[in-house]
Amino acid sequence: MKESKKNRHVYWNPYFGGFLLGLLIIFTFYMTGRGLGASGVMKSGVVTMVDQVSHEHTLHNAYYSKFVSGDKSPMNNWLVFETLGVLAGAFLSGSLANRIGFRVQHSPKITVKRRLVFALLGGILFGLGAQIARGCTSGAALSGMAVLSTGGFITMLSIFGTAFLFAYFFRKNWI
Amino acid sequence: MINRKLAKILSKRYIILASLLLIAALGLVLLPSYQKNENTTAENLLAKVINPERYITSDVLADNIITNDPSIILVDVREVDEYTAYTLPNAINIPLGDILNEDYQGYLDQDRYNIILFSNENFKADQAWLLLNRLGYSNLHVLNGGINGWYHTILNPPKPTEDMPNEAYELYNFRRAAGLFFGVGIKAKEKKVVKKAVKKVVPKPKKKKRKPEGGC
């Protein structure tokens, strides 16, 4: 294989990655007293967009009003800054291992269009589920497990449980 | 062949790593648990108790009250009857007996105001101060000498004799003026005329919830 192609897919040892992630969670809790998070950003994004479109709608809607009350702009949120960091960090790591490039990663068996449709579908489901459970895998499950929170464990179990159950139906997409 | 040897080592290495992790978890179980001191340890409390920095002299306090210093809250730890007899202007009455109950914590546990505890002498105020410091509250001060000291310095200052330095005279004048402010020497009937020190509404700071909120 071409030299550059060869080391495109050589990742870290997962245990090493997990270890560093564990240290990072400890560092986050030690510095700020809260865990990591990801899906809160999408919520802030949506709230700001809806707020631009029609301000009074956000005030009336029960869910939006929680984030737009008073001068507190939804964008002034810890997660938004953290996501900026995640984007930069991922780009850095990707460029180091020259994995940068616009492409759609899909199993050879399926077309790009099907992959994008399933990605959109998965995204919608995940967005919905993340709001209901107040957290996603990195926010609720990972940070929750770090402090042994029951909610975190339940969310983690139900995510991976249903994922394993429904894996059979989506196997054509992946294998 | 190399691969097989490599695999043999690697499989053993993972077992070593797994056992290390297990030892770490086991260590946590075997560590003897101990009763943790909550916010302040005994040594810190002792260090705080020793230094007399907590005392505020009655002259400084009188000056603060006269210049309407907004950052002080006066807390009278005496009983109700002594409080009604005489107390410093705008003082709140929290008898020593119920200094720990819930509704007064809003006043005591906050870091925006300087809380000045006072009683007839230092004794009760010191006890209250020590109890509150054990809870980890900050900005607590004690009026040195209490009301009796206040009486001897502000309300009825000793007259300086001739051989005293000029500062003693200045201090005496200041105290005499402060006494006037606090209503000394004005005949009882005129007393009502004097502008009542505006009842400073002592804002009851809302006790911030201790639980961290989060969001996702």
Next chain:
Amino acid sequence: MKELEKTKRISISTVLFILVLIIGVLTFKQPRNVYKKTQEETLSALKSTDYLVHLEDIANQDPVIIDVRSKSEYSISHIENAINIPTAEILENKSIALLSDVKNTGETAFIYGKNPDEANSAWMLLYQLGYDNTKILNVETNHIDNKLVVKNYSLEKPIANYLEIFKTITPEKVEQIKKITPKPTKKVIPVKKKKKRKPEGGC
């Protein structure tokens, strides 16, 4: 899986992690004195004033007396067979050992200082640490013509007539000192702006 073979970094980091934990645990010493009494218990003990004792009550049996004044004052004069533990060293091993064996033998230790306020801080600390067999000698000690005078101290008594001050005295004319009274220096107490920011979290 290629990356599973690269175990050099993970083993180094795991060993380091375990080392940090071991060092932390070894260098850690449990806090020596731990509060035995909660604030509420201490408060209820304060309400009943039986911890204040007068000198004559203990004149008969030979009590354990602890003097919390500094060494120099103690060396000048002190109540006979009083043990000197300055307040700063009340939590030292030596004094804690002494207090615990006093407690084991069931005696009560009496603490006194220049005035009850000084003894109070030491007493309250010891009480909260569980040495509830200590009491305060409600006495005021001062050294007059090289003899220690110990007087009973009337605690927290308001001065008898301080309310009359508002009615009787008219301010005598203070004319002989014509200098304008200097504006009292405004002592600004720096208010420490310490905002307690709660951690928010979540995903």
Next chain:
Amino acid sequence: MGPLIPNGILSYEWNIIIAVLIGLAFGFILEASGFSSSRKLAGVFYGYDFAVLKVFFTAALVSVIGLYYMDYLGWINISMLYVHPTYLWAAIVGGAIMGIGFVAGGFCPGTSICAVAIGKLDAWVYVLGIMIGVLVFSEAFGTFENIYNDTNLGNITLVDSLGLPASWIILTVTVIALIAFFISDVVRKRVKKVFY
């Protein structure tokens, strides 16, 4: 000293700077351990690459053991840390929906942001999907409200709900994780290899 910012040791302004730094490290670690490729993520469900399970469990173990050691040594005060609230049915139903979304889309929000950073167009679509999902949730908030606020058990931890001391829970979680690692190795050897 415990969490620095809530204890006031570090001023609140540091919060933003730390957020960016933490995000940087988070993004780097996720991307470097291969979480930007959805097929590697999906591998955990089909047995050809258990990276997700290993990284996830190791991170959880290391952080929980580390935090409780620091709590023991007095460096951090666990009771002040943010604990994810437990809304029983919301967690189960939300988790189920997220599980299906995970298998269908192949990403979770954190990893999708990483994939967005390195130019994976399906991740862009995925993020768009999440936003639409949030929009759907908030517009139709009325229907989801009862599940959302159902059986709120507060910010409880396993220690209160199981009644066991924390160290025993951590030990059991460690043992389960080690068994899972071992089983994942066995399964991976038997499952047909997938090159991606």
